[in-house]
Amino acid sequence: MPMAVTVEKLLFHGWDGVRLSNGIIEAVCVPEIGGRLMQFSLGPHDYLFMNPELLGKRFTYEEHAGDGTIINWKNYGGAKTWPAPQGWDGAGQWPGPPDPVLDSGRYDFQTSEASVLMTSPPDARSGLRIRRQVTLRPGSSRLQLDLSFENISDKTIRWSIWDVAQVLCSTADGQLNDDCWLYIPTDSARERPYEIMFGDDNPQYQLDTESGLLAVQYQGVVGKIGVHSPAGWIAFADRRADAVLCMQFPYEPGAEYPDNGATVECWTESPGASSPIPIRSPGYILEAEVLSPLHTLRPLEIKMQQVVWSAAYCPTPIVAVADVGCVHQPLLIDIHDGWARVRGVFGCFLDGHAEIEWLDEAGSVLSSLDLGPVSPLVGLHVDAQAKTPDGAILIRLRILDSDGADAGTLASAVPAKSG
Numbered sequence: 001m002p003m004a005v006t007v008e009k010l011l012f013h014g015w016d017g018v019r020l021s022n023g024i025i026e027a028v029c030v031p032e033i034g035g036r037l038m039q040f041s042l043g044p045h046d047y048l049f050m051n052p053e054l055l056g057k058r059f060t061y062e063e064h065a066g067d068g069t070i071i072n073w074k075n076y077g078g079a080k081t082w083p084a085p086q087g088w089d090g091a092g093q094w095p096g097p098p099d100p101v102l103d104s105g106r107y108d109f110q111t112s113e114a115s116v117l118m119t120s121p122p123d124a125r126s127g128l129r130i131r132r133q134v135t136l137r138p139g140s141s142r143l144q145l146d147l148s149f150e151n152i153s154d155k156t157i158r159w160s161i162w163d164v165a166q167v168l169c170s171t172a173d174g175q176l177n178d179d180c181w182l183y184i185p186t187d188s189a190r191e192r193p194y195e196i197m198f199g200d201d202n203p204q205y206q207l208d209t210e211s212g213l214l215a216v217q218y219q220g221v222v223g224k225i226g227v228h229s230p231a232g233w234i235a236f237a238d239r240r241a242d243a244v245l246c247m248q249f250p251y252e253p254g255a256e257y258p259d260n261g262a263t264v265e266c267w268t269e270s271p272g273a274s275s276p277i278p279i280r281s282p283g284y285i286l287e288a289e290v291l292s293p294l295h296t297l298r299p300l301e302i303k304m305q306q307v308v309w310s311a312a313y314c315p316t317p318i319v320a321v322a323d324v325g326c327v328h329q330p331l332l333i334d335i336h337d338g339w340a341r342v343r344g345v346f347g348c349f350l351d352g353h354a355e356i357e358w359l360d361e362a363g364s365v366l367s368s369l370d371l372g373p374v375s376p377l378v379g380l381h382v383d384a385q386a387k388t389p390d391g392a393i394l395i396r397l398r399i400l401d402s403d404g405a406d407a408g409t410l411a412s413a414v415p416a417k418s419g
Contacts, residue, residue, distance in 0.1 A: 015058020
């Protein structure tokens, strides 16, 4: 039986926090500093950046507001939700950070059996109240973020729900880790796979034209890109640890997204790096950012966005993400004299079992092969051989949960005859 989810209040580096854990992953929320998710961990691996200079510190509204420039922003780290588009040209843009209400205000919170709900103060400038609900499930490395914007003003407003996670890109001794990557599927229908939003085009952005996958290799350069990514997932990886954090989100074809259609954005910074504008970077940071379509909200109307984080140990690059796991090396199947050799490398998002199944043209299972237990804490390296039944036209890798119920398909492939 999987361990139940525990939800407990605690003192976290001097702040009042709430920790959720299920024995596989752990998440720590700090409502009093902008409703932040301050840490997310798979086993011993921490994914999120936390500013060591601000741990446990509290500031007044006036101190958070400062002079309104980013150089005076109290950047705690962690993950938070902002309104987009960002800008300083008018009421339809969010001129932060800093923002003493939505970014760093004291959020109310309430806990339930497996979740914590954090609610912002009402913000007159944007007309918004933001809610962030964090939920875990037993036996899984998936964290569900249910995000909502409520229009608390007396006029119609228009915003995108913009979730921003600052992931850690430093080594254990505090040096730059240039083996941190963010993998983003691009849109083949677009002339340019990504837009430079800040800074210059640079070697951090590496496009594989064959797969359409953009790999951002963190090198500490200050810059930002926007990507219209219709695949509904991105994946951050610390290659030195083989630790992967995947983020899945709904994509709405035909909907209007901010920043020239960006569904995903990535900001990078580091201490001492040159920048077109003054910034004071507190560390080696890559921001993985997910945006909803632009929502028009009438007074009291609420719009929602769900983002799911899933963690696993898995080699990289990551080339696909499913609800039950991520793919490093897709299924490769060779058939010789009626025998199939099945290979692939994956990460799993739950404790359970893996099976290889042979399916006929009608989708019926002809036979199966048990691959044994799987866990987010161990990569799944498949290299198996089995007799191929007559009539098999598809082979799939299926994941079962700890109760033996079908959790979903991780990968599938059509057999290729050889020899």
